[in-house]
Amino acid sequence: MATVTFKGNEVTLAGSPVKVGDAAPNFTVLANDLSEVTLNDTKGSVRLISVVPSIDTGVCDAQTRRFNEAAAQLDNVKVLTVSVDLPFAQKRWCGANGIENVQTLSDHRDLSFGEAYGVAIKELRLLARSIFVVDSNDKVIHVEYVNEVTDHPNYEAAIEAAKAAQ
Template sequence: MATVTLKGTEIHTLGSLPNEGSKAPDFQLTKNDLSSVKLSDYEGSRLVLNIFPSVDTGTCAQSVRQFNEEAAELDNTIVLCISKDLPFAQARFCGAEGIKNVEMLSDFRDGNFGRAYNLEFTDGPLASLHSRAVVVLDENGTVLYTEQVPEIVDEPNYKAALEALMDS
């Protein structure tokens, strides 16, 4: 179990994020058109998994905006923004914000992504949602970098995530 805080109050996730150097757990998530996508569909591309509780909060929305901006500059890299928001809400947000350089994916169907990556909250007011985290994968699905953001209202360390791509 990992412990993070929500405005200073401890809340817990299922466990630790995948270890750097390990193979990333497979997943099946839902795209905005309601089709399914798996990790293997991205084989050959580097991935930044930007994971958060809900795009309807300020910090989560900002992380999508920031990675959208940064992603335009990255070669052979796809940013996947992952939450349990319904695909309709994700599409609405991207349309309103002009977000075009990231893919929004939803774990609303069965929550297996949150469990496989150990980032589902087990208690507190956000129980069953995803914690704020970043996982960076190389072209073969090997974990290069992880960050479990310790205070859920804080933004992730964008610079460190992107530097992990530069070092690979």
């Protein structure tokens, strides 16, 4: 995997990187109501998993809004946004910004997602910006680890992968 930087400084990612063709690792994160959510909870659907360091920052805000718009056009695709923000902050942000088509999930408790997908930044206890598309059979069909965490991902590539898997 390529080096990942945060504001130009190299960071260390915990966990194992995921690649196209892998079986999608399971994880346990928290929904906005503090209930546990796992990959298995969305079994049978295509999942577009958008990973952001903190939903309340510029690029993360834009990324979540972009996938919220795309989600309205995708059939049988669950769009999940994962960050280490507290569930309360995610819920407040979604409400303030009219985000209704994306499910925000918090990995703050134990970095289960971050370590399972190799995106937990050890130095910052944040998640590295990345995108995963998992088909309805739990196979990873698209992966993007954004080399510079503060840069935008390739939105269109992820959306096209999700459409192709519908």
